[in-house]
Amino acid sequence: MGYDALHERFRRIGDLNHALAMLSWDEAVMMPTGSGGVRGEALATLTGMVHELTAASETGELVDAAAQAELNPWQAVNVAKIRRDWEAARAVPADLVRALSRAASTCEQTWRVARGENDWGAVVDKLRRVLDLTREKAQALADAFDCDPYDALLDSYEPRLTRRDIDPVFSELEAVLPGMVDDALARQPAARAPLGPFPLDRQEALGRALMAEVGFDFERGRLDVSHHPFCGGDPDDTRITTRYNENDFLESMFAVLHETGHAMYEQGLPKDWRGQPVGSAGGMALHESQSLLMEMQVCRGLPFIEFAAPIVQRTLLGAPTDAPEWQPDNLVKLAAKVERGYIRVDADELTYPLHVILRYRLETALLDGGLGVDEIPDAWHESMSASLSLSTAGNFTDGCMQDVHWFAGLLGYFPSYTLGAVMAAQIFRSARNQIRGLDDAIREGSFHVLFDWLRQHVHGRGSLLPSLDLVADVTGSRLGTDAFLDHLRTRYALV
Amino acid sequence: MGYDALHERFRRIGDLNHALAMLSWDEAVMMPTGSGGVRGEALATLTGMVHELTAASETGELVDAAAQAELNPWQAVNVAKIRRDWEAARAVPADLVRALSRAASTCEQTWRVARGENDWGAVVDKLRRVLDLTREKAQALADAFDCDPYDALLDSYEPRLTRRDIDPVFSELEAVLPGMVDDALARQPAARAPLGPFPLDRQEALGRALMAEVGFDFERGRLDVSHHPFCGGDPDDTRITTRYNENDFLESMFAVLHETGHAMYEQGLPKDWRGQPVGSAGGMALHESQSLLMEMQVCRGLPFIEFAAPIVQRTLLGAPTDAPEWQPDNLVKLAAKVERGYIRVDADELTYPLHVILRYRLETALLDGGLGVDEIPDAWHESMSASLSLSTAGNFTDGCMQDVHWFAGLLGYFPSYTLGAVMAAQIFRSARNQIRGLDDAIREGSFHVLFDWLRQHVHGRGSLLPSLDLVADVTGSRLGTDAFLDHLRTRYALV
Numbered sequence: 001m002g003y004d005a006l007h008e009r010f011r012r013i014g015d016l017n018h019a020l021a022m023l024s025w026d027e028a029v030m031m032p033t034g035s036g037g038v039r040g041e042a043l044a045t046l047t048g049m050v051h052e053l054t055a056a057s058e059t060g061e062l063v064d065a066a067a068q069a070e071l072n073p074w075q076a077v078n079v080a081k082i083r084r085d086w087e088a089a090r091a092v093p094a095d096l097v098r099a100l101s102r103a104a105s106t107c108e109q110t111w112r113v114a115r116g117e118n119d120w121g122a123v124v125d126k127l128r129r130v131l132d133l134t135r136e137k138a139q140a141l142a143d144a145f146d147c148d149p150y151d152a153l154l155d156s157y158e159p160r161l162t163r164r165d166i167d168p169v170f171s172e173l174e175a176v177l178p179g180m181v182d183d184a185l186a187r188q189p190a191a192r193a194p195l196g197p198f199p200l201d202r203q204e205a206l207g208r209a210l211m212a213e214v215g216f217d218f219e220r221g222r223l224d225v226s227h228h229p230f231c232g233g234d235p236d237d238t239r240i241t242t243r244y245n246e247n248d249f250l251e252s253m254f255a256v257l258h259e260t261g262h263a264m265y266e267q268g269l270p271k272d273w274r275g276q277p278v279g280s281a282g283g284m285a286l287h288e289s290q291s292l293l294m295e296m297q298v299c300r301g302l303p304f305i306e307f308a309a310p311i312v313q314r315t316l317l318g319a320p321t322d323a324p325e326w327q328p329d330n331l332v333k334l335a336a337k338v339e340r341g342y343i344r345v346d347a348d349e350l351t352y353p354l355h356v357i358l359r360y361r362l363e364t365a366l367l368d369g370g371l372g373v374d375e376i377p378d379a380w381h382e383s384m385s386a387s388l389s390l391s392t393a394g395n396f397t398d399g400c401m402q403d404v405h406w407f408a409g410l411l412g413y414f415p416s417y418t419l420g421a422v423m424a425a426q427i428f429r430s431a432r433n434q435i436r437g438l439d440d441a442i443r444e445g446s447f448h449v450l451f452d453w454l455r456q457h458v459h460g461r462g463s464l465l466p467s468l469d470l471v472a473d474v475t476g477s478r479l480g481t482d483a484f485l486d487h488l489r490t491r492y493a494l495v
Numbered sequence: 496m497g498y499d500a501l502h503e504r505f506r507r508i509g510d511l512n513h514a515l516a517m518l519s520w521d522e523a524v525m526m527p528t529g530s531g532g533v534r535g536e537a538l539a540t541l542t543g544m545v546h547e548l549t550a551a552s553e554t555g556e557l558v559d560a561a562a563q564a565e566l567n568p569w570q571a572v573n574v575a576k577i578r579r580d581w582e583a584a585r586a587v588p589a590d591l592v593r594a595l596s597r598a599a600s601t602c603e604q605t606w607r608v609a610r611g612e613n614d615w616g617a618v619v620d621k622l623r624r625v626l627d628l629t630r631e632k633a634q635a636l637a638d639a640f641d642c643d644p645y646d647a648l649l650d651s652y653e654p655r656l657t658r659r660d661i662d663p664v665f666s667e668l669e670a671v672l673p674g675m676v677d678d679a680l681a682r683q684p685a686a687r688a689p690l691g692p693f694p695l696d697r698q699e700a701l702g703r704a705l706m707a708e709v710g711f712d713f714e715r716g717r718l719d720v721s722h723h724p725f726c727g728g729d730p731d732d733t734r735i736t737t738r739y740n741e742n743d744f745l746e747s748m749f750a751v752l753h754e755t756g757h758a759m760y761e762q763g764l765p766k767d768w769r770g771q772p773v774g775s776a777g778g779m780a781l782h783e784s785q786s787l788l789m790e791m792q793v794c795r796g797l798p799f800i801e802f803a804a805p806i807v808q809r810t811l812l813g814a815p816t817d818a819p820e821w822q823p824d825n826l827v828k829l830a831a832k833v834e835r836g837y838i839r840v841d842a843d844e845l846t847y848p849l850h851v852i853l854r855y856r857l858e859t860a861l862l863d864g865g866l867g868v869d870e871i872p873d874a875w876h877e878s879m880s881a882s883l884s885l886s887t888a889g890n891f892t893d894g895c896m897q898d899v900h901w902f903a904g905l906l907g908y909f910p911s912y913t914l915g916a917v918m919a920a921q922i923f924r925s926a927r928n929q930i931r932g933l934d935d936a937i938r939e940g941s942f943h944v945l946f947d948w949l950r951q952h953v954h955g956r957g958s959l960l961p962s963l964d965l966v967a968d969v970t971g972s973r974l975g976t977d978a979f980l981d982h983l984r985t986r987y988a989l990v
Contacts, residue, residue, distance in 0.1 A: 031732065
């Protein structure tokens with residue numbers, strides 16, 4: 001039997017995951033409002049089938065048989081990853097999986113209404129139920145893998161990531177970022193925003209033009225509109241979305257470039273391992289590193305903006321312009337605007353980590369039992385006051401109810417955002433060290449220089465290494481904050 | 496155990512079918528050109544899963560157990576239909592299913608290129624292989640159900656339909672239609688087509704406006720663009736498509752109304768039986784009857800055109816007009832234009848049945864062995880010459896290579912188109928007899944009068960009765976040609 005039967009089984013699972021990815025994209029982008037019921041049922045059934053096929057005894061037998069065979073390195077990692085998925089799928093009782101799924105679905109639906117009404121009271125009991133069940137699930141995984149319960153949750157978003165990896169990084173950022181935000185705000189140069197409105201079809205044309213320049217393969221992907229920008233689909237059919245603000249074209253432009261970073265990663269995954277765990281992208285942190293490398297390291301920097309400015313002018317205005325607000329020196333200031341705000345998803349790269357660290361502190365305490373659900377609003381207010389000098393007293397909508405994650409049962413996800421930013425800086429620093437004239441190549445629009453390098457060192461390696469090992473391998477050192485902090489000091493003139 | 500376990504099993508199968516319907520819609524409407532490979536794999540895997548779940552021994556055991564329970568009429572028919580599906584799924588060896596699927600896929604791909612190049616030689620061997628395997632499949636089903644092999648194929652598109660039902664209908668049509676076409680062409684009144692171009696967004700607005708007037712539920716459905724118009728999705732998410740001709744808005748308008756007829760059927764299926772065989776639409780013939788009832792019986796008639804003309808003028812021109820070519824008396828002539836042509840999908844309702852009957856004669860002979868694959872082009876040419884006075888000698892593109900059906904292994908499908916037209920006329924005659932003032936209601940845009948009746952008598956009954964029994968039940972007589980021929984004589988002034 002050897003390895004092939006296991007591979008074939010995961011090809012089938014991969015096809016189910018393709019269907020799930022496409023149905024989820026459709027739900028966010030195309031589906032009419034009244035069709036949520038049938039879609040929800042179908043997604044639950046297909047998700048259940050993936051779980052059944054993964055957790056089946058037969059999978060364990062196939063894994064054992066495959067492990068006996070002579071395996072190349074990719075096969076060996078694939079078998080090891082499948083074994084881990086199999087063990088994880090069996091560690092959590094089916095009853096608990098169903099109960100958590102139901103509780104999270106109820107809680108999320110309540111949250112969707114209650115958030116707009118600033119009604120914390122409406123969700124608190126439902127959130128408590130979600131957290132209780134999540135704690136149970138984390139404990140079941142922790143028992144199976146003999147690890148910390150929060151680490152067990154982290155593992156499902158970024159394999160092998162632990163609190164021990166996160167803590168030093170977040171502690172360093174927490175210590176220096178508030179001061180850096182103060183400094184950046186004090187030194188922030190004046191900039192003038194080009195005046196809209198900018199018709200949506202021109203903004204879309206701009207997004208498409210830049211995607212094409214960067215190297216997005218439109219033969220295997222699309223750009224559409226959704227409520228929140230995301231990258232969905234799969235490596236052979238990568239679908240990104242954006243939303244348009246008629247008065248600020250930069251919002252959508254950077255959202256498109258961010259999602260294009262995700263998409264380039266997907267499109268660069270190894271062709272021979274489609275649908276197999278080893279051929280999939282690394283975890284959420286590494287994925288986010290690729291979108292932030294694109295958006296923050298490349299596209300908000302001067303070389304890219306010098307490249308893009310003529311395209312922006314032509315596409316939005318129909319012709320080049322000498323008007324000062326449309327020139328690179330002004331646009332680059334707009335691209336690096338810092339502002340203290342309540343909302344994580346609207347935050348700039350300097351304040352963003354503070355939003356994430358707040359959530360990390362709270363969710364680890366929630367899981368450990370050191371923080372009660374009732375205490376979330378006060379803890380949020382205190383933390384926001386301390387790190388960003390903003391009060392959220394009585395403001396749940398823009399405070400502890402702003403993100404869907406906890407209400408949907410997603411604990412352990414938040415650290416990915418900031419680890420991704422830190423990884424992005426470290427990987428991009430290596431790219432600049434290793435690729436002679438990278439800034440010039442970007443200024444000239446020769447993005448293949450960067451993406452050839454990324455395909456070789458990151459994208460094309462799939463999940464062959466755990467993400468932190470991959471970062472260490474590519475950059476020559478363990479993940480640390482120095483590249484990220486250097487990048488911030490340079491961009492925000494904090495040296 | 497009783498009935499519920501079987502129901503639950505088909506709920507899961509229904510969810511897989513939902514995924515298949517959406518992935519197929521996406522493939523035709525949204526998918527980028529380079530993503531066909533992964534999509535084809537995923538569709539094959541999900542189709543295989545539906546087949547496995549249907550054909551499994553467990554299904555047979557659940558059917559036997561359910562049949563012992565006390566069942567209401569819907570449950571009883573559901574169990575009977577599932578038993579039939581189960582038997583059909585087991586009758587054809589899995590090897591043969593795979594071989595036919597592969598042969599048809601190869602043949603269809605070759606046909607896609609060869610049709611444009613008028614290259615019959617490129618497909619003839621591949622078509623022979625498809626037909627040989629189809630004959631094998633038909634024989635396997637015929638053995639299992641003790642029936643005629645062609646009837647076994649018919650059954651898969653329109654359950655319980657047989658050649659004995661088709662032959663008298665087609666013989667009558669074949670005898671009278673060529674003469675009626677002559678007469679209609681001789682008497683055809685002059686009409687002036689409104690001059691385009693008509694911008695696509697206005698045509699789309701027109702289609703949407705008419706769909707909404709008719710009663711299409713946009714909360715549970717969409718209108719999009721594809722190469723060929725179709726109705727896809729499912730009852731809770733019904734997705735129709737059209738294509739636009741800039742110079743002829745009537746083409747797209749009637750295509751949208753035709754697909755809306757399909758969609759109204761889907762949206763009117765019984766809510767309590769979603770995903771179950773008994774709750775699905777009747778076969779292809781009954782489905783086509785609902786699109787043709789809409790397009791041919793209702794929308795190409797004067798009452799509808801009197802209703803629609805002001806909407807057409809406002810939407811396409813921005814304001815009402817007195818120009819004669821935009822008035823109902825002229826538009827209704829354009830809607831009833833007769834023309835002898837090579838292409839079935841472009842045919843009017845008077846010549847269309849002759850195209851279908853040609854294919855029926857040929858495909859039954861192909862299956863019986865009375866006609867060889869080599870002889871198709873000559874037989875096609877002779878039949879077209881006899882029925883429509885058109886030569887297809889040497890013209891494969893517009894002759895025997897124009898339709899995908901045979902090349903894709905779809906034998907037994909063609910009769911549905913014309914049986915649907917005949918059913919539509921007979922059902923609509925009953926509707927007019929039973930609904931006082933139906934023409935006036937249509938002229939006033941009160942379509943709910945018609946659709947309330949159709950929901951009660953047709954749509955809401957799902958597959959509770961075989962389609963021919965349903966038609967007989969609704970209209971009080973077995974399917975015959977009189978209503979259809981009366982309709983043609985009236986519309987084309989042939990009395």
